Amino acid sequence: MSKSGMFADIPVDVGITYEGERIRKPAMHVELGGPDIKEKFELLRVRKPEEVEDEKITVIGPDVDQIPEGSKIPFGIYIEVAGKELEEDMEGVMERRIHDFSNWIQGFMHLNQRDTIWLRMDKKAVKKGLNLKVVGKVLCRLYKSELPIIEKIQVTFITDPEEVKKRYEEARQVYEKRDARVRGMTDDEVDVFYGCTLCQSFAPSHVCVITPQRYANCGAISWLDGRAAAKVDPKGPIFAIPKGECLDEWAGEWSGANKVVAEKSLGEVTRVKLYSAFDYPHTSCGCFECTTFYVPECDGLGIVHRDFKGVTPTGLTFGAIADSTAGGRQVPGFHGLSYEYMRSKKFLRADGGWERIIWMPKEVKERMKDYIPAELYDKIATEEDAKTVDELKAFLEARNHPVVSRWKKEEVAAPTAPAEAVAPAPAATMPQAVTPTAPQMAVTPVATLPEMVVPAGGISFIFKNVKIYAEKLIIRRSKEGK
Amino acid sequence: MTKMRIKIDELGTDILKAKGFELSVGRVVEEWEETPGPNPMPDISTLREWDHKLLKKYKPFYLPFCDLCCLCTMGKCDLSKGKRGACGLDMAAQQSRIVLLSCAIGAATHTGHARHLIEELIEKFGRDHPINVGDGSVYLEAPHARLVTGIKPKTLGDLEDIVEYCEKEIVHLLSCCHTGQEGNNIDFESKVFHAGMIDHVAMEACDIAQISTYNFPKADPEAPLVEIGIGTIDTHKPVILVIGHNVPPAVEIYEYMKRNGLENDVELCGICCTAIDITRHTQKAKIVGPLSHQLRFVRSGVADVIVVDEQCIRTDILNEAMKVNAVLISTHYKNFQGLPDRTNDPTDEIVNDLVSGKAPGACILNSEKAGEVAVRVAVAIAPKRRKMGIIPEDSQIIEAAKKCTQCHSCQRVCPNNLPIPEAMKAAAKGDLKPLADLYERCIGCVRCESEGVCPNNLHPHTLMVGASRIKIREEKFKIRAGRGPIQDVEIRRVGGPIVLGEIPGIVALVGCANWPDWKANALIAEEFAKRNFIVVATGCAAMAMAMYRNEEGLTVYEAFPGAFDAGGVLNVGSCVSNPHISGAAIKIASIFAKRKLNSNYEEIADYVHNRVGAVGISWGAMSQKASSIASGFWRLGIPVIVGPHGSKYRRALLGRKDRDEDWYVIDARTGERVYVGPTPEHLFFPVETVEEAMVMIPKLCMRPSDTTKGRAIKLNHYIDLHKKFYGTLPDDIHLFVRTVADIPVTMKDEILEFLKEKGWKESKNPSPDPTLLPRLIRVKKEG
Numbered sequence A: 001m002s003k004s005g006m007f008a009d010i011p012v013d014v015g016i017t018y019e020g021e022r023i024r025k026p027a028m029h030v031e032l033g034g035p036d037i038k039e040k041f042e043l044l045r046v047r048k049p050e051e052v053e054d055e056k057i058t059v060i061g062p063d064v065d066q067i068p069e070g071s072k073i074p075f076g077i078y079i080e081v082a083g084k085e086l087e088e089d090m091e092g093v094m095e096r097r098i099h100d101f102s103n104w105i106q107g108f109m110h111l112n113q114r115d116t117i118w119l120r121m122d123k124k125a126v127k128k129g130l131n132l133k134v135v136g137k138v139l140c141r142l143y144k145s146e147l148p149i150i151e152k153i154q155v156t157f158i159t160d161p162e163e164v165k166k167r168y169e170e171a172r173q174v175y176e177k178r179d180a181r182v183r184g185m186t187d188d189e190v191d192v193f194y195g196c197t198l199c200q201s202f203a204p205s206h207v208c209v210i211t212p213q214r215y216a217n218c219g220a221i222s223w224l225d226g227r228a229a230a231k232v233d234p235k236g237p238i239f240a241i242p243k244g245e246c247l248d249e250w251a252g253e254w255s256g257a258n259k260v261v262a263e264k265s266l267g268e269v270t271r272v273k274l275y276s277a278f279d280y281p282h283t284s285c286g287c288f289e290c291t292t293f294y295v296p297e298c299d300g301l302g303i304v305h306r307d308f309k310g311v312t313p314t315g316l317t318f319g320a321i322a323d324s325t326a327g328g329r330q331v332p333g334f335h336g337l338s339y340e341y342m343r344s345k346k347f348l349r350a351d352g353g354w355e356r357i358i359w360m361p362k363e364v365k366e367r368m369k370d371y372i373p374a375e376l377y378d379k380i381a382t383e384e385d386a387k388t389v390d391e392l393k394a395f396l397e398a399r400n401h402p403v404v405s406r407w408k409k410e411e412v413a414a415p416t417a418p419a420e421a422v423a424p425a426p427a428a429t430m431p432q433a434v435t436p437t438a439p440q441m442a443v444t445p446v447a448t449l450p451e452m453v454v455p456a457g458g459i460s461f462i463f464k465n466v467k468i469y470a471e472k473l474i475i476r477r478s479k480e481g482k
Numbered sequence B: 001m002t003k004m005r006i007k008i009d010e011l012g013t014d015i016l017k018a019k020g021f022e023l024s025v026g027r028v029v030e031e032w033e034e035t036p037g038p039n040p041m042p043d044i045s046t047l048r049e050w051d052h053k054l055l056k057k058y059k060p061f062y063l064p065f066c067d068l069c070c071l072c073t074m075g076k077c078d079l080s081k082g083k084r085g086a087c088g089l090d091m092a093a094q095q096s097r098i099v100l101l102s103c104a105i106g107a108a109t110h111t112g113h114a115r116h117l118i119e120e121l122i123e124k125f126g127r128d129h130p131i132n133v134g135d136g137s138v139y140l141e142a143p144h145a146r147l148v149t150g151i152k153p154k155t156l157g158d159l160e161d162i163v164e165y166c167e168k169e170i171v172h173l174l175s176c177c178h179t180g181q182e183g184n185n186i187d188f189e190s191k192v193f194h195a196g197m198i199d200h201v202a203m204e205a206c207d208i209a210q211i212s213t214y215n216f217p218k219a220d221p222e223a224p225l226v227e228i229g230i231g232t233i234d235t236h237k238p239v240i241l242v243i244g245h246n247v248p249p250a251v252e253i254y255e256y257m258k259r260n261g262l263e264n265d266v267e268l269c270g271i272c273c274t275a276i277d278i279t280r281h282t283q284k285a286k287i288v289g290p291l292s293h294q295l296r297f298v299r300s301g302v303a304d305v306i307v308v309d310e311q312c313i314r315t316d317i318l319n320e321a322m323k324v325n326a327v328l329i330s331t332h333y334k335n336f337q338g339l340p341d342r343t344n345d346p347t348d349e350i351v352n353d354l355v356s357g358k359a360p361g362a363c364i365l366n367s368e369k370a371g372e373v374a375v376r377v378a379v380a381i382a383p384k385r386r387k388m389g390i391i392p393e394d395s396q397i398i399e400a401a402k403k404c405t406q407c408h409s410c411q412r413v414c415p416n417n418l419p420i421p422e423a424m425k426a427a428a429k430g431d432l433k434p435l436a437d438l439y440e441r442c443i444g445c446v447r448c449e450s451e452g453v454c455p456n457n458l459h460p461h462t463l464m465v466g467a468s469r470i471k472i473r474e475e476k477f478k479i480r481a482g483r484g485p486i487q488d489v490e491i492r493r494v495g496g497p498i499v500l501g502e503i504p505g506i507v508a509l510v511g512c513a514n515w516p517d518w519k520a521n522a523l524i525a526e527e528f529a530k531r532n533f534i535v536v537a538t539g540c541a542a543m544a545m546a547m548y549r550n551e552e553g554l555t556v557y558e559a560f561p562g563a564f565d566a567g568g569v570l571n572v573g574s575c576v577s578n579p580h581i582s583g584a585a586i587k588i589a590s591i592f593a594k595r596k597l598n599s600n601y602e603e604i605a606d607y608v609h610n611r612v613g614a615v616g617i618s619w620g621a622m623s624q625k626a627s628s629i630a631s632g633f634w635r636l637g638i639p640v641i642v643g644p645h646g647s648k649y650r651r652a653l654l655g656r657k658d659r660d661e662d663w664y665v666i667d668a669r670t671g672e673r674v675y676v677g678p679t680p681e682h683l684f685f686p687v688e689t690v691e692e693a694m695v696m697i698p699k700l701c702m703r704p705s706d707t708t709k710g711r712a713i714k715l716n717h718y719i720d721l722h723k724k725f726y727g728t729l730p731d732d733i734h735l736f737v738r739t740v741a742d743i744p745v746t747m748k749d750e751i752l753e754f755l756k757e758k759g760w761k762e763s764k765n766p767s768p769d770p771t772l773l774p775r776l777i778r779v780k781k782e783g
Helices: A088-095 A097-103 A123-128 A132-146 A161-184 A223-232 A255-264 A318-323 A362-367 A389-399 A402-412 B048-057 B091-125 B143-149 B156-175 B185-213 B248-259 B273-281 B291-300 B317-323 B347-356 B367-385 B394-401 B409-413 B420-428 B433-437 B460-467 B469-473 B488-499 B519-530 B539-546 B575-593 B601-611 B624-635 B644-649 B690-700 B708-726 B745-758
Strands: A028-033 A040-046 A056-060 A071-073 A075-082 A108-111 A118-122 A152-158 A192-196 A208-210 A238-242 A246-248 A290-295 A300-305 A335-337 A357-359 A445-456 A459-469 B002-012 B017-028 B059-062 B225-228 B239-243 B267-271 B286-289 B305-308 B327-330 B361-363 B477-480 B506-509 B534-538 B569-573 B614-618 B640-642 B651-654 B664-667 B673-675 B684-686
Touching: A028 A040, A028 A123, A040 A088, A040 A161, A056 A132, A075 A132, A075 A161, A088 A097, A088 A161, A088 A223, A097 A108, A097 A132, A118 A123, A132 A152, A132 B745, A152 A161, A192 A223, A192 A255, A208 A255, A223 A238, A238 A255, A246 A255, A290 A318, A300 A318, A300 A362, A318 B488, A318 B575, A357 A389, A389 A402, B048 B059, B048 B185, B048 B601, B048 B624, B059 B091, B059 B185, B091 B156, B091 B185, B091 B248, B091 B575, B091 B624, B091 B651, B143 B156, B143 B185, B143 B575, B143 B601, B156 B185, B185 B273, B185 B575, B185 B624, B239 B248, B239 B273, B239 B291, B239 B367, B248 B267, B248 B273, B248 B305, B248 B367, B267 B273, B267 B291, B273 B286, B273 B539, B273 B569, B286 B291, B286 B539, B291 B317, B291 B460, B305 B317, B305 B367, B317 B327, B327 B367, B347 B361, B347 B367, B394 B420, B394 B460, B409 B420, B420 B433, B420 B460, B433 B460, B460 B469, B477 B539, B477 B569, B488 B575, B506 B519, B506 B539, B506 B575, B519 B534, B519 B539, B519 B690, B534 B539, B534 B575, B539 B569, B539 B575, B569 B575, B575 B601, B575 B614, B575 B624, B614 B624, B614 B690, B624 B640, B640 B644, B640 B690, B644 B684, B690 B708, B708 B745
Parallel strands: A028 A071, A040 A075, A056 A152, A300 A357, B225 B286, B239 B267, B239 B305, B267 B286, B305 B327, B327 B361, B506 B534, B506 B614, B534 B569, B614 B640, B640 B684
Antiparallel strands: A028 A118, A075 A152, A108 A118, A192 A208, A192 A238, A290 A300, A290 A335, A445 A459, B002 B017, B059 B651, B225 B477, B651 B684, B664 B673
């Protein structure tokens, strides 16, 4: 291939074509970090402009061409960036790009992130002239080209074990601080949320509102990701939403979010309460990780994830449930969500939060163990506890799940199932009178007779108050006449 | 649709008193949760407007394979140079008419197959046998049937109604080919699309029926690996070879073997789609290879009994079987081969006649009986038959080659123009390599051996197979058994990565074995799986893909996962499994946008065409079925690339990227017309080389709705492959870059410079909600 463009001077190719390239052991010159090495890290820090020497690349310790073939060594990548628009909060998002950018280099493999990185450099590539200095050059150019808000960048690679050890500790402290900050961040303390219309390329009327305490449905975009993306590409599909006036603090309704949702959905959706699955719930595209489903008999919500192969107690599979809440619609009780949102303190707060969750597959329950209030953990049924609604009811009653108290209230007052919460039940859950496979939709009778007499061979059938419902009736003669 | 029968001996309620009450309704058509859309059971005229929209963008470009029309007795009519035939038809309309004829034959073949198979399965399993294609992982079980017919099938019996609709439409389509009917080429083309749509509906019904009854993998990404290749066949055992497409006889052969404890004692192998389908039923069966392997394997003499059903069978199969003393059993009335119909004769009598050599073969139109006869005959004749092949040894080849006069007649009749005389010259000197090297490029048609071709009566194909003996013995590969549909959940899972461009597109390798070399299938699959595309395959293409090993000695099925995900390589199944590929595109519309499927073809096709980056490639397209399969993709707006012989389908559907006015869509949000560039550029595009195909694939995956990241990644692959194979930047990048964010980041400087030269300007509306249908403009709700 002819060499031209921004990597003409780089001895190997650079392009997303190489993403996913695997370098196997026999082909590897050196392994940097990886499962056999304890101390390894990658870290990106935002610095003041005067602290960064632009495009300076340093290797502390030997570069790869001086390392014996087949070695596995401790390793660190330390990137420092500066720019007027940069914020410390964006470090994590920018740091994750090390993975992409490194992988685009032919003969260089990068797996995982932070202090679990695992890199390999290919023998052939090293022979062609690839080394860490070269990788540094590529990283500098890609960072500045892809994220123009970075004005200055310097890259340091560390292969000296002592130095790696020292900086490894620093890196771990930074990760911890970052995580604590993210975990502690609340919707109330920020001024803007982020909107995402990426999925409109497939689901034209859906828009995601991303807040610190509500990840995008797909689980792929956090508030911080949104913030970075909106800054990097102000005209892009991820954009800032000024929160506006808080209309309902408890259920998570803001005038700013309503305005944007109405605008981007062309008025299909005008209100959204971020912490409710019932009352103006957030819409879903199709790539949500999990979805809730309403179980009217228990007045509670089940959660089912994409990988669940079985049938939920309502008789519906994930597919059937998901089908009822895709495409940017508000369907009370049926609500696509990400795992990360389940970890949020605001998780379906308006509906009762975890106290309203009555069933979930064992796999999800275990995954969420640290986030489900301890006193509720054993009260939520899994597929092992309840396969039908009756079994579920019995389980909840036996364990005294908080929803049971709602049933008692209902017995006194009139039933107060959430408005419009209609299960998209298949025939199996709603036995019908005459044909076992009658349609679920409401149809208007096309013929109503107070009395109908059908004479048949000496006897007469008398049907009273006959109503014939027919959306469509197709009768064909059976071929074999049986 | 179930039959409803209510029988009450005695009933007494307040409102009804009845004795011996019986109510019977032939069919009860069940409504489903979706109300019907605007196009239930479309006839030829229903979707004409949509077809014309596509055909305006992608104009037919005719490549007359023959200037004459000789369909009626007023002819032959010369249609060249603007002349019209005696009936008034011009060249364009005649070419389209032949395409329609081809597609109607193709659709009829699949529909006939579906009808035959479903009837047989209903007889065996009952009309009420439930449909199950995914064991709970597939909610949208029949996207084509739902979309086109409005029927949501639940039982085998329901499939009959679907097929009935197809049969009716095909009769009308075929009648349009009669003299003095349609006169307009574009309307012929619209009918071609109709045939394709019908074909996908029929194929889907057919595969649903066999998946539901024969214990095939059900949408299984981890369907087992099975053996493929001539070298995998154990020649020490009695060998039964099945050829064709209709699997019940093969299933009955295996079931008979199982019942009689012969599973490990008799070798069951197959060629073409019956082979794919029998390995979906049992992993003990083996696949010999694609269609191109038919004659060479038969002539190897390894098969003791050859069982044929329908489609793609060599029509001289009886002669060929007789040459090697193999017994032929025909199991289908579509293919009697001149054999006596012995369906109703006692089994013992048929077996005796075949074993004793009294008859060279028999026609048995009952799968169970054919299964029993095949096994019993194979077991009885194998020991005494001696595997008699007609494949020559090296010394014989050299001696024969010395007789070659270098007249080049064989090369002239060879569809791939293979340099046979050159190879003969080398062989005469004792070097058999050039002859052996022809093997992978030979489609096995054996035209070179036809009477009168060689003045010295040489048999080049036989000599080539002889020279490739060792290679053939080493043909031992693994293929993943046909998995059937794509799970709804798999589609849901790839939604994000497709939107973000991490999965740049879906590449479908389909079609027959009329290729310039079979290895290309694997090379394309490998290249695009490595690039994180999703690679799906069916039929002969799926088989050929398996017959190649990478540097690590793995086939693509071993090297890549079988899931519908980035870098997955999926064998979906046989010919009739193709609708699972187009069906996946349809499901995307239902799953992500909640577009109604019920009787809503136009809207879904509009969605797929503008959003789903899928492209079909049929490297070895040969049959009429392949043409109708392709036309089913076209009507959904999915582009198809064909290999060099594909131009013989008589016309391409080409976009004109230089005509800006062709590339406008409506932004459904505003009603505004927006220029989106030639995305996708063509609908039907023949290529000459595999390199050309590889450059065209990512290009044809671009769609108006691409996000900037998605477009950047697709462009990256397009440019990268163009550089790799042509050594230059493509000259049309400016047509695909809408904003700077579309530019692949690693190529930014270079492309910005190129764009500057072209005077490129950023699009004002780079991400419209694209549609070709004014009725889909969404009016903003006030409130």
